[in-house]
Amino acid sequence: MILVTGATGGVGRAVCRRLAERGEHLLLTARDEDRLRALVQEVRTLGGGADELPCDLRDQEAVTRFSRTVLREHGAPAAVISLAGHSIRRSLEESFGRPHDLVRLTGVNMLGPATLLLAMLEAMSVAGGGRIVAVTSASARIPTPGWAAYGASKAGLDAWLRAVRPQSARRGVRIAIVELPLVATAMAAPTYGSAPRGALCPDRAAQRILHALDARRSLLSPPWARAGAVLSQAAPALAASAAGRAGELARRFAARGTVSRGGASASRPVRDKGPRP
Numbered sequence: 001m002i003l004v005t006g007a008t009g010g011v012g013r014a015v016c017r018r019l020a021e022r023g024e025h026l027l028l029t030a031r032d033e034d035r036l037r038a039l040v041q042e043v044r045t046l047g048g049g050a051d052e053l054p055c056d057l058r059d060q061e062a063v064t065r066f067s068r069t070v071l072r073e074h075g076a077p078a079a080v081i082s083l084a085g086h087s088i089r090r091s092l093e094e095s096f097g098r099p100h101d102l103v104r105l106t107g108v109n110m111l112g113p114a115t116l117l118l119a120m121l122e123a124m125s126v127a128g129g130g131r132i133v134a135v136t137s138a139s140a141r142i143p144t145p146g147w148a149a150y151g152a153s154k155a156g157l158d159a160w161l162r163a164v165r166p167q168s169a170r171r172g173v174r175i176a177i178v179e180l181p182l183v184a185t186a187m188a189a190p191t192y193g194s195a196p197r198g199a200l201c202p203d204r205a206a207q208r209i210l211h212a213l214d215a216r217r218s219l220l221s222p223p224w225a226r227a228g229a230v231l232s233q234a235a236p237a238l239a240a241s242a243a244g245r246a247g248e249l250a251r252r253f254a255a256r257g258t259v260s261r262g263g264a265s266a267s268r269p270v271r272d273k274g275p276r277p
């Protein structure tokens with residue numbers, strides 16, 4: 001069984017469709033039960049098996065209950081694909097008086113996923129091994145004005161995964177981190193429009209995630225994100241200001257790509273241009 005969090009999102013649905021075509025059995029989670037049930041049907045139609053179990057990753061007690069139910073009813077997963085997430089773009093001025101943004105994003109992007117992965121990792125290692133693929137963001141390693149709370153929450157998960165990875169590998173559970181570029185999903189729409197120019201289509205993003213699942217890669221990241229991460233370490237102030245300017249340019253560039261031919265098509269947006277979310 002493969003546990004997929006954020007299964008009903010743009011990237012999640014594409015991942016689930018690809019896994020279904022391989023005949024995998026999936027356990028799907030997110031909050032919206034109707035969308036989960038619809039996805040279960042879609043996975044079954046495509047030849048996979050699926051069950052759904054909703055969970056709000058911002059609720060620590062719910063995550064603990066969820067983990068126990070998964071392990072009791074389904075046993076240790078062979079793999080976990082951690083996709084659930086939320087992004088907020090706000091300037092410093094817009095963030096004044098909004099400390100709840102930090103709580104909200106830390107919950108869904110860091111504390112919830114890490115709590116769930118910790119429980120799954122223990123069970124998988126006892127069961128003989130497994131695979132974790134966690135999707136973070138280039139913002140985790142390239143601090144960028146406007147994306148402070150999002151980047152910080154993804155950076156927390158990234159640091160936690162990197163720190164547990166060696167010991168996890170010794171227990172038979174391999175961890176891969178995937179940093180996605182801009183993908184044309186609902187998450188990107190408020191900032192970049194519904195069909196951002198230069199964005200990956202969700203199926204191409206899913207392809208990368210499945211590559212991370214299959215190959216022995218510990219990090220899948222666009223070349224510009226790796227270069228940006230090095231610059232962020234070497235010259236943090238310069239890198240953050242450059243990232244802010246590049247982000248604004250990318251936003252204008254992407255917004256010009258909004259198309260009317262059925263929105264973001266599976267074949268159109270492919271390049272690794274847009275850096276966030």
Ligand SMILES: NC(=O)c1ccc[n+]([C@@H]2O[C@H](COP(=O)([O-])OP(=O)(O)OC[C@H]3O[C@@H](n4cnc5c(N)ncnc54)[C@H](OP(=O)(O)O)[C@@H]3O)[C@@H](O)[C@H]2O)c1
Nearest residue numbers: 006008009010011030031032057084085182183185187277
């Ligand atoms: N799209 C991009 O450009 C981009 C770029 C880099 C990285 N990423 C990362 O890729 C992952 C997938 O993004 P996406 O574009 O597919 O986003 P999306 O379409 O907005 O989907 C987000 C998914 O997370 C679930 N979710 C949100 N809040 C949750 C909560 N509190 N508890 C449990 N599940 C929750 C949503 O379902 P419910 O609302 O029903 O809970 C949905 O299934 C995210 O981690 C994102 O940060 C995306």
